[in-house]
Amino acid sequence: MTIPSREMPDARDPAIKALKSISRRGFVHFGLGAGLQFGLGGVINAQSAGLRLPTDTSIPSKTIRACIMIFQYGGPSHIDTFDPKPNAPAEIRGEFKTIGTPVPGLRLTEHVPRLARLADKFALIRSVSHSARLHDSASIHALTGRPLDGPDRELFAPLPQVYPSMGSAVARFVRGRSRVPFAALPFTYQNVVPTPSQGGGILGTDSDPLRIEVDPTKRQYAVDSLTPFQELGPDRQLARWDLFQTISGSLPIVDKNDIQKAIYKRAYDLLSNEAIRNALDLTKEPEGVRERYGFDFEPKPSGSAAELGHARQMRGQNLLVARRLVESGVKFVQVNDFKQQGQNWDAHADGFRQHKDALLPMADRSISALIEDLEERGLLDSTLVLVTGEFGRTPRINASAGRDHWPDCYTVLMAGGGVRGGAVYGSSDRQGAYPATFPVTPGDLSATVCWRFGIDPGTEIRDQSGRPLRLAAGEPLERLFS
DSSP states (O other), X not given: OOOOOSSOOOTTSHHHHHHHHSOTTTGGGOOGGGSOOBOGGGSBOTTSOOOOOOOOOOOOSXXXXXXXXXXXXXXXXXXXXXXXXXTSOHHHHOSOOEEEOSSTTOEEETTOHHHHHTGGGEEEEXXXXXXXXXXXXXXXXXXXXXXXXXXXXXXSSOOOOOXXXXXXXXXXXXXXXXXXXXXXXXXXXXXXXXXXOSSOGGGOGGGSOEEOEEETTTTEEEOGGGOOOTTOOHXXXXXXXXXXXXXXXTSOOOHHHHHHHHHHHHHHHHHTOHHHHHHTOGGGSOHHHHHHHOTTOOOOOSOOGGGXXXXXXXXXXXXXXXXXXXXXXXXXXXXXXXXXXXXXSOOXXXXXXXXXXXXXXXXXXXXHHHHHHHHHTTOTTTEEEEEEOSOEEOSSOOTTSOOOEEOSSEEEEEEETTBOTTOEESEEOTXXXXXXXXXXXXXXXXXXXXXXXXXOTTOEEEOTTOOEEESSSSOOOGXXXX
């Protein structure tokens, strides 16, 4: 559900009529004379008209080669990170001060200093909104672009996935498919059971990600399917594949045989994929690069729940692996920042200490390192970085010095992939409670990712009953890209 704007301007306003009349090409050149304030990077500023502009969903002339999505499971506080409210009352403003950035007028929390210095390299979408208030429902909506069927709820038993995740949509339709179009690391995240938002759903298991696991004790990454039996060397693998092709070629052509052949083909491709195996070996990276991303980070001991997160020491290294996977040809990489509910961004109590000591230091360090590293390697223009949680946190601080679940308005960060650096798309109201301008849905984010890959978000897919659906439920945020 898209939350209506609380501060929508009158449609009879001459400035709004003028805005409606300008062409797509002329949008960013429209001046201040009509009474509108155009802001950071050419995108309409947070305090200007709250009008959702139509898009023509034309395929961009220059598409991206990859996307890295960082999923901050648990829900970071937008007010205590990228949408601070320094002029709000203390019970909303919170404990943190703000710091400036290279972008005039844009201020962030004091606890992301590295990202603040890079603010002209990324865009902030400050008006993302949906209606799911519980982790499982919200994660499903955030990662698939569609709400969970039925009531808002947590899942206490496994539930089959219905709608495909963003990565699976890319894996199914991206042009020039690679051997591994979609990878997810370093674990499957879960509340009580793994949340059904991490695979292909109705697109099928061949759109599921290659699942990469981390061993936090050994500080190593591995994929079971990439590890052949010791007695099964390359020659025997090739012989088995040749034999299977010979046998299957003589069988009747039926769907079951075709599916089986595809599965065997994928397995063989994985076993012979040295590029992926090498990408997971961080010993090939200089020690300085590993340290830049934050190697072996331990939060300050403060008794916060986030300190206990599984493999928390590897949070920064996960993003280094993601960069290496993109270099190996993977199209979409999903990095799950935390694995388990209760030990993640879900700071209901002692929220300021959790963000300051355990959550933000590594996020600030590793995300800034990723952006800089991609730029230095000439990959930032062709790689979209997307940072999101499943929702934000309540504007008002609770009695436990934390903030509770708040899907009504939160912030998403995008960098690279042609995004307008320094841009702010949409705004929240004075308390950070609801979108004030340009409300955005998770479906719009999903459509934007597809569109940047050159995939038509309106591509028809069908659910289990044969009902036709759009691949992505929303519309791409074309104005956010140059």
